[in-house]
Every structure is written in structure tokens, then in C-alpha cells.
Amino acid sequence: MSLVSINNVHKYYGSNHVLKGINLEIGAGEVVSIIGRSGSGKSTLLRCINGLEAYSEGGVVVDQMEVVYDDRQIRKLSKSVGMVFQSFNLFPHLTVGQNIMLAPKLVRKLPESEAKVIAQEVLAKVGLAEKIDSYPAELSGGQQQRVAIARSLAMNPKVLLCDEITSALDPELVGEVLKVLEDLAAEGMTLILVTHEMNFARDVGDRVIFMHQGLVWEEGDSKTVLANPQTPELSKFINAVL
Amino acid sequence: MDYTFQFGELLPYSDLIARGVLSTVILAIVTTVLGCLLGTLGAAARAGKQTFLSRAVGVYVELIRNTPFIVQLFFIFFGLPTIGIKLTAGEAGLLAMVINLAAYSTEIIRAGIESIPKGQLEAARTLGLSRTQTFTRVVLPPALEKIYPALTSQCIIVMLGSAVLSQISVEELTFAANFIQSRNFLSFEVYMVITVIYLLLAILMRQGFKLIHYFMFPNLRARS
Incomplete structure (x- = not known):
């Protein structure tokens, strides 16, 4: 099937x-x-x-x-279905943690505490646990894209669609994003x-x-x-x- | 020039001036809050799909932005009683100010909404947010952030425009000045004093907006 x-x-x-x-x-x-x-x-x-x-x-x-x-x-x-975009599309007015928790709270209706646990899990997965309180503008392109991946993962999708997700990145930042995909x-x-x-x-x-x-x-x-x-x-x- | 300035002569009227200031401040605060709220709703209607509502809001915005404020005020206060809508001077004045600010803020906020990249909406959509959630959580905050200076200026313009309300006998600051001037003929002194007061009110209001900005947009603090 x-x-x-x-x-x-x-x-x-x-x-x-x-x-x-x-x-x-x-x-x-x-x-x-x-x-x-x-x-x-x-x-x-x-x-x-x-x-x-x-x-x-x-x-x-x-x-x-x-x-x-x-x-x-x-x-x-x-x-x-989760999706990650070429231009990251993180919400600039929200912290990394808030970006990730938004959909679990609003769509999956999880309480703040559970959403936070999920945010910590998915951030750890992309190697950015310490950035939970940073704003997107404070991160490099590669980090922003890893956060975008984490944000999609927080909805626990069965399939992740990636639309040229490394095309907007400086060459030296491509590797860290591909590593996450490989994992x-x-x-x-x-x-x-x-x-x-x-x-x-x-x-x-x-x-x-x-x-x-x-x-x-x-x-x-x-x-x-x-x-x-x-x-x-x-x-x-x-x-x-x- | 052998004129002696007599600012001291205004002292007996300080109560009147204080009440005038209070009225102007209350009008400004209520107008700012209601005008910006209605402006946000208007902008939401304007930015969405073309519907009867969005077109109606469009007509309202153009009507208000292309007619003099004093005429809008006179229409509400002197015109509406003819069809049975009787308002006190204060109510009519406040209504005119809110209607005026709402129209301008609709256009300002709409510009902010339209500046949000389409990718933000697509991200919200793929995350499963509803249209309302997308608007209030994803679109509106950065939109307001972008147009905040323009909105601040418009609110101050409308506060200063409240001076016109003296023409329908609302007892605000300019009304107080006119009244005092008609009693003691000290035009220079009276208008000098209220000019300074308006200036201070405008500066105060701008500072107030800055304070709200500080708490509303913590992300801008982090960046600098």
C-alpha cells in the first residue's frame, strides 16, 4: 500500500x-x-x-x-504531510520554540507543557536544542532551515516534502541541513x-x-x-x- | 511693540484648561483603541477575497479619506438628527473621530498585511492553521510591526484633529482656549499655552506608542 x-x-x-x-x-x-x-x-x-x-x-x-x-x-x-521550503518561512516575530509549538498548540490542541516537550525533542534532533529562545533573525540560514524542519517534525508527519531546501543556503551551510535529512x-x-x-x-x-x-x-x-x-x-x- | 504679555491672567482659568486637556486625552485614547481595532477588522476584510464586505469597506474608506473631517463631524452632529439620530456633542465628536481613524488605519494596516510574503501563509497552511489562526498569529503581528510608525503618526494626527470638535461645542482643549479668549481677549497668551500643551500631548503619545511597541514586539529587541 x-x-x-x-x-x-x-x-x-x-x-x-x-x-x-x-x-x-x-x-x-x-x-x-x-x-x-x-x-x-x-x-x-x-x-x-x-x-x-x-x-x-x-x-x-x-x-x-x-x-x-x-x-x-x-x-x-x-x-x-509536512513541508519545508526553500526560503525557510519561519515566523519572524516568534522565537524558535514558539515557531515549533504554534501548530501543535493550535492544530493538535496540545497544552503548552506537552508542546514544549515536543519542541525540545525535535530541536535536539536537528542539533539546535540551545536555540529554543532565539529569534529566527539571530540564526544562520542553515540553522533557520533546520528549525523549519524541526517545526514540520513537531506535527509528526508521515511524509516530509522538501522544496529545494538547500538552494537558498551558502555552500558551507548546505551540509548541516543535508545531515539532518540523512538522519x-x-x-x-x-x-x-x-x-x-x-x-x-x-x-x-x-x-x-x-x-x-x-x-x-x-x-x-x-x-x-x-x-x-x-x-x-x-x-x-x-x-x-x- | 509695547505689549506686555499677561500669562498670569490665565491662572484663574487653569481648571478649565485642565478639563479641556482631560477631554482631549480621553478622546485620543478611546479613538486610538477603537479606531485601530476597527481598522484591523477593516483591513482583514479588505485583504481577503473580493466580497460584498470588502467592497463595502473600500467605499467607506474612500468616502472618509476624500472628504473634510469637519464636514464629517457636522454631518453626524447637525445632519443625522434630521433622520432621528440625535447624539450629544461629545458622542458625535467621538464617533466622527473613530470613523475617521478607522478608515485611515484600515488602509495603513492593509498595506502591512499585503507586505507579508506569501511563503508565510503557505507555511501556516501546511502546518494546518485555520485562516483565522493564520491571520491573527502569523500575518497580523509582523504586519503591525511594519506599519507601526505610520499608524502612530495617524493616531496623533487624529488626536490633534480633535481641536475641530470645539466647533460643535465639545469642551476639549481648543474649546477651552476659545472660551477664555472670548472673555479676556488674551489671544496670544491662550493660544500659545494650548499650542505647547498640544505639542506635549503629541510627544507624550509618541512615547506611549514607543512603550507599547517595546512590549508588543520583543523580537525587535533581541535583534538589536
């Missing part, structure tokens, strides 16, 4: 056909990297999985819940990443999905796909990024 099931999903922006029939099954515990050029539809696909973007045709089912573009359904989904993968968290980190995709990822012109152009076991691309488009892409 797949955790995420994408069936013939199409998406149009006006007359622009960005997703042209995507089919994917992603099982629990899988680490899936979606790669491809900008404009190939990777981020759109990712955003269709948690309802941030409405798809035009087809169907998406996550954790036995149909993903429809509706506020109430998206709120239900938020308990199964999560080792713990069995299901990860779906849109990424340009080919080494991570190969070494940590189980499966690579190469998107091109709104289609899944090539997919398979990450080491095999990246070492032996079957299509000229993918070999060209790999040569360009490596």
Missing part, C-alpha cells in the same frame, strides 16, 4: 500545460528525489501532494486521504525532495525521478539512474549539474 499515490495528474496554468499526466507510487520509508530543469514541473508536482496547488485532472491520495484543494481537507492533510531517512521517515543535490540523491536517496517537460521522463533506483541514464535528456542534465 503506497503512502503517496499520484494518478494521471495534469496541471494547467491558463493554457500552459505544466504537468502532463504524472503517475507515481511512493511507499512508506522511501526517500525520493525529484530532479530536473527549472520549469519541468518538479515544484508544482510537490505542491500538488499537499494541496498548496490545485491540480486540474487526475487524483492524489496521501495516507488514504484524497488531496483536494479545500481548506478543511488541507488542514486534515497537514497532520500527515531522518535513517530513522525511516518518508522524504520527497525536489533537489539539485545530486550526491545526496545518489547516496541517501532510494529513488530518483527525472522530470522533463511536465512528464516523468525517467525514474528508478537512484544509483542506477544517475550512473546509467537511459535518455539523452537526463544525461545532458546530469552533465550540466555535476
Whole structure:
């Protein structure tokens, strides 16, 4: 039984056909990297999985819940699907701890004390336990992104969507964020990443999905796909990024 | 110039001036609180989807921002009794001030709301926050932080504008000055004194806003 099931999903922006029939099954515990050029539809696909973007045709089912573009359904989904963004999107007026506790308190309705325990746990997991009372502006980009991951983990999701989460970081800060993802993968968290980190995709990822012109152009076991691309488009892409 | 200033002549009226100051301060405080609250609601309506409500708020904002305050005041005090709405001078004055500030603060706060990056809303959404929770917990605090100086200035402008209420006999500071001046003809002295008092009130109000700011936005303290 797949955790995420994408069936013939199409998406149009006006007359622009960005997703042209995507089919994917992603099982629990899988680490899936979606790669491809900008404009190939990777981020759109990712955003269709948690309802941030409405798809035009087809169907998406996550954790036995149909993903429809509706506020109430998206709120239900938020308990199964976490998301981390390229631009961190931490709430600047709240401390790290408050950022993390906000959703557990408001959405899971946990009392302050329990939310705090969760905040401490997830912060320890990303190695930032001592930053609980800091404000986002006081942290480096890498630390902010680790807090954003911790904030998602506090909702105890079954799958974590990562949308180019290292692309806005200085090169020397990328490693600490990828390390956190690696630890999560080792713990069995299901990860779906849109990424340009080919080494991570190969070494940590189980499966690579190469998107091109709104289609899944090539997919398979990450080491095999990246070492032996079957299509000229993918070999060209790999040569360009490596 | 052989005029001798007679500030001492104002002493017998110090009670009147004090009562005037008190009225002006009360008007300013009540207007600021109600005006900013209504402005927040108005901004929430304006920033959301295009609905009848958001359009109605838009019409209200334009109506108030494009007509003179004194005309709004006269309309409420002299005009409304014709259709059976009779208010005392104080009530009419306060209502006019609140309506005025609410319109301006709606636009100011809306600008703050629209400056919040879309990513903040998406983060709140993926965390499962409802629309109301997102607005009150994620959008509004940084929005207010951004437009705080503009909002402060607008509240002070409306406080100073309360001088116009003397025209419908609300016994605020300018009314007291007019009254004293009509008794002893010491125009220079009286208006000099209340000018200084208005100046002090405005400075005091700005300081008050700074104090509120200090407690409202602890994140700004941490950064500096």
C-alpha cells in the first residue's frame, strides 16, 4: 500500500500545460528525489501532494486521504504531510520554540507543557536544542532551515516534502541541513525532495525521478539512474549539474 | 511693540484648561483603541477575497479619506438628527473621530498585511492553521510591526484633529482656549499655552506608542 499515490495528474496554468499526466507510487520509508530543469514541473508536482496547488485532472491520495484543494481537507492533510521550503518561512516575530509549538498548540490542541516537550525533542534532533529562545533573525540560514524542519517534525508527519531546501543556503551551510535529512531517512521517515543535490540523491536517496517537460521522463533506483541514464535528456542534465 | 504679555491672567482659568486637556486625552485614547481595532477588522476584510464586505469597506474608506473631517463631524452632529439620530456633542465628536481613524488605519494596516510574503501563509497552511489562526498569529503581528510608525503618526494626527470638535461645542482643549479668549481677549497668551500643551500631548503619545511597541514586539529587541 503506497503512502503517496499520484494518478494521471495534469496541471494547467491558463493554457500552459505544466504537468502532463504524472503517475507515481511512493511507499512508506522511501526517500525520493525529484530532479530536473527549472520549469519541468518538479515544484508544482510537490505542491500538488499537499494541496498548496490545485491540480486540474487526475487524483492524489496521501495516507488514504484524497488531496483536494479545500481548506478543511488541507488542514486534515497537514497532520500527515509536512513541508519545508526553500526560503525557510519561519515566523519572524516568534522565537524558535514558539515557531515549533504554534501548530501543535493550535492544530493538535496540545497544552503548552506537552508542546514544549515536543519542541525540545525535535530541536535536539536537528542539533539546535540551545536555540529554543532565539529569534529566527539571530540564526544562520542553515540553522533557520533546520528549525523549519524541526517545526514540520513537531506535527509528526508521515511524509516530509522538501522544496529545494538547500538552494537558498551558502555552500558551507548546505551540509548541516543535508545531515539532518540523512538522519531522518535513517530513522525511516518518508522524504520527497525536489533537489539539485545530486550526491545526496545518489547516496541517501532510494529513488530518483527525472522530470522533463511536465512528464516523468525517467525514474528508478537512484544509483542506477544517475550512473546509467537511459535518455539523452537526463544525461545532458546530469552533465550540466555535476 | 509695547505689549506686555499677561500669562498670569490665565491662572484663574487653569481648571478649565485642565478639563479641556482631560477631554482631549480621553478622546485620543478611546479613538486610538477603537479606531485601530476597527481598522484591523477593516483591513482583514479588505485583504481577503473580493466580497460584498470588502467592497463595502473600500467605499467607506474612500468616502472618509476624500472628504473634510469637519464636514464629517457636522454631518453626524447637525445632519443625522434630521433622520432621528440625535447624539450629544461629545458622542458625535467621538464617533466622527473613530470613523475617521478607522478608515485611515484600515488602509495603513492593509498595506502591512499585503507586505507579508506569501511563503508565510503557505507555511501556516501546511502546518494546518485555520485562516483565522493564520491571520491573527502569523500575518497580523509582523504586519503591525511594519506599519507601526505610520499608524502612530495617524493616531496623533487624529488626536490633534480633535481641536475641530470645539466647533460643535465639545469642551476639549481648543474649546477651552476659545472660551477664555472670548472673555479676556488674551489671544496670544491662550493660544500659545494650548499650542505647547498640544505639542506635549503629541510627544507624550509618541512615547506611549514607543512603550507599547517595546512590549508588543520583543523580537525587535533581541535583534538589536
